[in-house]
Every structure is written in C-alpha cells, then in structure tokens.
Amino acid sequence: MPKESPYNCEVVLANSHGLHARPATLLVEKAQEFKSEIFIMANGRKADCKSILDILSCGCPSGTKIFLSATGPDRKEAVIALRNLIGEL
Amino acid sequence: MKEVQTQIDSRKLHGVAASPGIAIGRALVLVDQQWGRTRRLKSSDEVGLEEARLAAAVAGARQGLLKLKERCDEDLAQFIPIIDSHLLILGDPMLVDRARVLISERMVCVEMALQESLAELEEKLAGLNDQYLRERAADGRHVANLIMKELFGGGEEPDQDEPIILVGHDFSPEDVLSMDSRLVLGFVNEQGGVTGHTAIVARTVATPAVVGCPDLCQEVVSGDLLVVDGNSGLVVVNPDQRELATYQERKKQFELYSEQMSFFAHLPAETKDGRKVAVEANLEMLEEIELALQYGASGIGLFRSEFYYLTQDGPPQEELLVSIYEHLLASMSPFPVTVRTLDIGGDKQVKGHHSRHEKNPALGLKAIRLSLRKPDLFKTQLRALFRASEHGKLRIMFPMITSYCELLEVKEVVAQVRAELRSQGLPSGDDIEIGMMVEVPSAVAVADTLAKEVDFFSIGTNDLIQYAMAVDRVNEQVAHMYNPLHPAVLRMIAQVVEAGHDAGIEVGLCGEMAGDVDALPILLGLGLDTLSMHPLAIPYVKKMVRKTVSDEAEMLAVDLLECPSAVVLQERLKGHLEKFYPHASESEPWLAGERA
Numbered sequence: 001m002p003k004e005s006p007y008n009c010e011v012v013l014a015n016s017h018g019l020h021a022r023p024a025t026l027l028v029e030k031a032q033e034f035k036s037e038i039f040i041m042a043n044g045r046k047a048d049c050k051s052i053l054d055i056l057s058c059g060c061p062s063g064t065k066i067f068l069s070a071t072g073p074d075r076k077e078a079v080i081a082l083r084n085l086i087g088e089l
Numbered sequence: 090m091k092e093v094q095t096q097i098d099s100r101k102l103h104g105v106a107a108s109p110g111i112a113i114g115r116a117l118v119l120v121d122q123q124w125g126r127t128r129r130l131k132s133s134d135e136v137g138l139e140e141a142r143l144a145a146a147v148a149g150a151r152q153g154l155l156k157l158k159e160r161c162d163e164d165l166a167q168f169i170p171i172i173d174s175h176l177l178i179l180g181d182p183m184l185v186d187r188a189r190v191l192i193s194e195r196m197v198c199v200e201m202a203l204q205e206s207l208a209e210l211e212e213k214l215a216g217l218n219d220q221y222l223r224e225r226a227a228d229g230r231h232v233a234n235l236i237m238k239e240l241f242g243g244g245e246e247p248d249q250d251e252p253i254i255l256v257g258h259d260f261s262p263e264d265v266l267s268m269d270s271r272l273v274l275g276f277v278n279e280q281g282g283v284t285g286h287t288a289i290v291a292r293t294v295a296t297p298a299v300v301g302c303p304d305l306c307q308e309v310v311s312g313d314l315l316v317v318d319g320n321s322g323l324v325v326v327n328p329d330q331r332e333l334a335t336y337q338e339r340k341k342q343f344e345l346y347s348e349q350m351s352f353f354a355h356l357p358a359e360t361k362d363g364r365k366v367a368v369e370a371n372l373e374m375l376e377e378i379e380l381a382l383q384y385g386a387s388g389i390g391l392f393r394s395e396f397y398y399l400t401q402d403g404p405p406q407e408e409l410l411v412s413i414y415e416h417l418l419a420s421m422s423p424f425p426v427t428v429r430t431l432d433i434g435g436d437k438q439v440k441g442h443h444s445r446h447e448k449n450p451a452l453g454l455k456a457i458r459l460s461l462r463k464p465d466l467f468k469t470q471l472r473a474l475f476r477a478s479e480h481g482k483l484r485i486m487f488p489m490i491t492s493y494c495e496l497l498e499v500k501e502v503v504a505q506v507r508a509e510l511r512s513q514g515l516p517s518g519d520d521i522e523i524g525m526m527v528e529v530p531s532a533v534a535v536a537d538t539l540a541k542e543v544d545f546f547s548i549g550t551n552d553l554i555q556y557a558m559a560v561d562r563v564n565e566q567v568a569h570m571y572n573p574l575h576p577a578v579l580r581m582i583a584q585v586v587e588a589g590h591d592a593g594i595e596v597g598l599c600g601e602m603a604g605d606v607d608a609l610p611i612l613l614g615l616g617l618d619t620l621s622m623h624p625l626a627i628p629y630v631k632k633m634v635r636k637t638v639s640d641e642a643e644m645l646a647v648d649l650l651e652c653p654s655a656v657v658l659q660e661r662l663k664g665h666l667e668k669f670y671p672h673a674s675e676s677e678p679w680l681a682g683e684r685a
Contacts, residue, residue, distance in 0.1 A: 012408065014408040014409070014411075014412060015412055016375070016409060016412040016413045016416060021170075021171065021174040021228055022170045022171075022174060024174065025170060025173050025174040025177050028177055029173075029177065048182070050182075051181050051182050051183050052174065052177045052178055052181050053178060053181045053183040053184055053210055053229055054181075054182075054183055056214065056228075056229075057183075057210070057213040057214050059214075059216075062405075062406070062408065062409040062412070063405075063406040063408055063409055
C-alpha cells in the first residue's frame with residue numbers, strides 16, 4: 001500500500017462483473033451528492049467519478065485496485081462514502 | 090413497409106440463441122439513426138440554435154426514458170437500473186457536454202457534434218481488455234441514438250400495425266421494452282451476446298431472440314420473411330415453402346410444448362407409484378439461473394465452472410470467484426448447487442496457462458489432472474467455493490477421477506485448503522457434500538472402492554461413452570458408433586448405481602442422456618437418484634417421469650441389461666416405450682433446431 005493522504009484511499013473492486021453499468025451508476029450517483037472534485041485512478045487511467053462514461057471507459061474488471069482521490073470541502077466524507085460503496089458493490 | 094417479393098433464395102444465418110422459442114414473420118429493420126445529414130454552421134448565430142436543439146433533444150430523450158421507467162411494472166422492475174444508467178449517461182459530460190463544446194469549437198450541427206463525441210467515447214471503450222465492459226460501450230451508443238431519434242422528430246416508433254420481427258444492428262434494451270410486445274414476434278440483433286442487456290430483456294418478455302448474428306443487416310431488408318429459432322440460434326431469411334412448413338410445424342410443437350410445460354415445470358418429478366427423482370439443470374453461466382428456475386429445476390446438478398476461466402485474460406481472482414459462487418448459491422437456495430471443479434485442458438485452455446501441445450488431448454493433462462498439477466489454480470477455486478458455501482446448499486464434484494489414489498490426493502488438497510481457511514477464520518464448508526464424476530471406465534470398475542470416499546457420484550455419460558466405446562463423437566467417420574443406448578453403457582451405469590447405493594450414497598447422471606426421453610424409463614429403472622440436463626428439457630422429463638411406474642421401469646432395465654446388442658436393445662425398448670407412453674410419439678420439441 002502506498003503512503004496515502006487522508007483524502008485518498010485505495011480499495012479493491014470485488015463484485016463479479018467489475019465496474020459495469022449498474023455498479024457504475026450507483027457510484028456516480030453517490031459521487032454527485034458531493035461538492036468535491038472526485039477522481040478514481042485505476043489501470044493507469046484517471047476518471048471523473050461524476051461521469052459514468054469516464055468511469056466505464058476505465059474498464060475496471062473485478063479485482064481492480066481503485067485509487068480514490070477527492071479535493072474540495074467535503075472530500076473526506078466523499079472518499080469514505082465511496083470507499084464503503086465500492087466495498088458493498 | 091412491404092416490398093415486392095421476387096423469388097429470392099433462402100439463406101441461413103447462424104447466431105447465438107438468446108431467448109427460446111420460434112418466430113416466423115416479416116422483418117422490420119431498425120436503421121441506425123441517420124448520422125449522414127450533417128452540415129457545417131455558416132455563422133456563429135447558428136451556434137445558439139444548435140445548442141438549443143441539442144438541449145431539447147436531450148430533454149425529450151430524458152422524458153422518454155422516464156416514461157419508459159414508469160411503464161416498467163413489477164415484472165420488468167429489474168430493468169429499472171439499466172434505464173437509470175442510461176439516464177445518467179444522458180447527463181454525462183463526456184457525451185452531451187462534449188457535443189455542446191464541439192458545436193461551437195468546430196462550427197458543426199448537433200448531429201455531427203454528437204457523432205464526434207460518440208466516436209471519441211467509443212475509441213476509449215474499444216481499448217478495454219475486459220469483454221464484459223467492452224460490451225457496455227453499447228450503452229453509450231444506445232443513449233446517443235435516443236438523442237438522435239429526438240432530433241429526427243420526437244422519437245416516434247416506426248409505423249407498425251402488423252406483427253413483425255425486429256432486426257437491428259445493435260438495438261437497445263429500451264427499443265425492446267418500448268415496443269408493443271404483442272406486435273413483436275421476435276428479435277434478431279447483429280451484435281451482442283447472451284449476457285448483453287438486450288438478450289436479458291428479450292428473455293424476460295419471453296420473446297424468441299437470436300443475437301450475435303454476423304452480416305445480418307447486409308442480408309436482411311425490411312419485408313423479408315424470417316424464421317427466428319431462439320432455441321438453436323438459427324435465422325432463416327426468405328425460407329422456401331418446404332422450410333417454411335417445417336418451421337411452422339416446429340413452432341406449433343414448441344408452443345404446445347411451452348403451454349403444457351409451464352404446467353409440468355412446477356410439478357414434482359414423481360412416478361405414478363410415488364418414487365421421487367431429482368430433476369436438475371446443467372448450467373454454465375449465472376445468466377442461466379433464471380431459465381433453470383423458470384423451467385422447474387430442483388437444483389443445479391452440474392455447474393460447469395470453466396466459463397469464467399475461459400473468457401477472462403487470466404485465471405480469475407479468488408474474490409471474483411467468491412462473488413460468483415455466492416450469487417449462484419444464493420439465487421438457487423434452498424435448492425442444491427453442484428459445482429464441478431475446473432474441467433479444462435485438452436481442447437479448452439485457460440489463458441495464461443499454456444500447456445504443451447498434446448498428441449492426444451482427450452487422454453492428456455486435463456480436468457482433475459491439471460488441477461492437481463497446478464495446485465495454486467485448484468486451491469484458489471476450492472477456497473472460493475468453501476468461502477461462498479454459507480450462502481446456499483453447495484456440493485462440489487471433481488471431474489475425470491480415474492483411481493482411488495487420485496481421489497485421496499484430491500481429498501488431501503481439500504483438507505489442506507479447509508485447514509488454511511479455518512486458521513484464517515474464514516468459512517471452510519465442513520458440512521458440504523464432496524462428490525466425484527464417474528466418466529472414465531476405470532472409475533466404473535472400482536466404483537465400490539471409490540464410493541466409500543465420497544458423498545455422491547455423478548455419472549458423466551458424454552465422456553464415459555466416448556472413453557468406453559473409444560469413439561470421438563465429433564469425428565464424423567465414427568460418430569455413429571457413439572450410442573448411449575448400448576448394453577455396454579447401461580451395464581456400466583448399473584454397476585455405478587449399485588456400488589453407490591451399497592455404500593449409501595446418491596448417484597446422479599448429468600450427461601446429455603439425462604434429457605433423452607427414450608432413455609428415461611431405463612435410467613429410472615436402474616435407480617438413479619438425480620438427473621441433470623439442459624433447463625429446457627426439464628418440464629418434458631418431469632412429465633414423462635409422472636407417466637412412469639417404477640416397477641415397470643425396473644423390469645425394463647433388467648430386461649435390457651441382458652440384451653446381446655444395441656440393435657436388439659433398441660428394438661425391445663421401442664416396444665416398451667409404446668406400452669409405457671402410448672400417446673407420446675412427439676420428438677423432443679425443445680431441440681427443434683439442428684441438433685448437434
């Protein structure tokens with residue numbers, strides 16, 4: 001695990017089909033609840049967590065390590081909420 | 090829509106069977122939205138106009154999706170998430186915002202801008218390694234098409250007053266859902282797979298469908314007469330009189346079958362005198378669970394676990410397997426699910442596990458032999474199975490066991506994996522049943538010894554017959570010698586059943602033979618406890634079980650075991666079948682297509 005600042009975190013995607021339409025929808029809907037800019041980094045790509053197409057184009061199959069990063073007033077809450085969501089997908 | 094029909098040769102197109110049933114009707118080809126009518130803008134005044142057109146089209150598409158969502162009643166509630174994801178795409182910066190930017194940046198009309206932003210998106214998605222996610226690129230395209238439809242006049246459905254077969258290059262789940270289902274007889278889609286959203290929707294609305302049908306849109310024009318065989322994946326374009334008559338007959342048979350079968354699917358498989366037999370389904374993918382339950386499976390007798398190994402770029406990780414197995418077990422609970430551990434090698438290879446070329450792959454390093462040779466691969470699968478075991482009723486079986494020592498070796502690995510899981514505080518599935526496939530003649534010969542070491546046997550007749558008769562059934566020159574109704578085969582089955590029952594364990598059969606109604610009274614007579622087959626065959630087999638008297642079946646089996654040859658056996662069997670099932674002259678209609 002790399003050294004992380006409090007508003008970044010890494011999570012492993014464990015659901016069976018990866019970040020496909022339904023889980024990506026949930027993720028983006030949740031991200032849109034926050035003011036912060038939120039990105040995920042996975043497979044060497046960076047994607048806007050509020051754009052479902054960007055998320056889908058990251059192509060995260062199951063088992064992908066996803067790095068979450070948020071900047072903005074509610075970054076901590078955002079990262080925690082999204083981490084929990086990914087864990088439950 | 091009708092076109093003058095000249096005499097056109099009939100053609101057959103082969104796709105993937107996506108939703109069962111047969112449809113015959115005229116084609117309505119859904120043309121992809123006309124991307125062609127595009128123009129450059131003459132002045133910056135037009136930019137605002139085009140932006141307004143885009144906003145209006147997006148709003149219209151959104152309205153359409155919301156309306157469709159409302160129409161999804163309970164039966165279709167499972168598609169609401171698909172529509173939700175399309176709503177989200179509609180508001181996504183990468184598609185619509187990007188198009189808006191392109192309008193002013195490049196001074197082009199909405200159509201051109203949208204086409205460009207979609208192309209950029211498709212380029213991104215096309216580079217993905219994972220097929221499942223690549224298929225999701227279709228979602229972006231479908232949403233762009235919804236917007237285009239609005240631009241071309243409010244997304245009206247094509248005029249349609251007579252029933253049609255919908256043909257498209259890649260139509261969306263919304264296209265399927267928004268069609269009046271009474272007027273759509275069937276679907277054919279050039280793109281897509283069995284797991285695509287379009288196929289899933291077609292199955293739910295119980296409309297015959299074939300997907301993944303290459304060259305479809307070049308071969309078919311609106312007005313062509315089509316036969317869509319959703320059982321075999323075949324599409325016949327402009328069938329001749331004879332073909333048409335054949336398919337009309339098959340369609341009638343299948344409909345009659347389905348009608349009766351929805352009744353039989355949920356009755357118990359019980360002989361007239363009350364002997365129960367478990368009728369279960371053979372599955373390969375999670376997507377088939379729905380079908381198995383719908384056709385009345387009382388469990389999964391064979392879950393072929395290879396699929397998730399063959400489609401990925403490397404062996405799947407433990408977490409992925411755990412989630413697959415959890416889903417499988419939970420969906421089938423309280424019914425039992427029998428998972429066969431990896432049966433690969435020979436002609437089926439896991440990517441990333443290259444093996445040496447084998448001269449004789451059927452006799453080579455495959456199935457359990459490969460698992461024992463690659464303990465990491467094997468242990469990962471076992472760990473995932475045990476970890477998932479608490480979500481339902483799991484049974485595990487090992488393919489291609491040939492000897493007692495091999496079985497003990499496998500059980501040793503099982504014990505190691507369990508100990509490891511226990512020390513990690515994870516579920517170790519201590520109470521689940523462990524069984525083996527009997528599909529090699531040597532295992533038949535020592536079945537009594539093996540029976541003491543397992544909780545159940547499952548006879549895999551497809552391989553057993555090949556090995557016992559030394560016949561490759563794919564080799565046309567000898568395929569006729571492959572014969573399940575042969576005294577040699579029946580005697581082997583009898584021997585395994587006896588050995589199993591003597592040791593007090595259950596014996597099942599999961600080869601194609603289990604769904605063969607001619608063999609059914611013999612299999613019942615031999616005393617098999619479980620029959621596992623293609624889901625579509627289940628209701629028919631149940632129906633026939635309910636017509637059988639177990640004493641008579643036993644006498645039949647005893648009689649046939651003594652037959653000197655397959656020819657004599659089949660002759661005697663014919664007489665018995667007429668006596669047992671006097672009105673059952675129909676063939677198996679769920680195999681209406683070309684039987685492999």
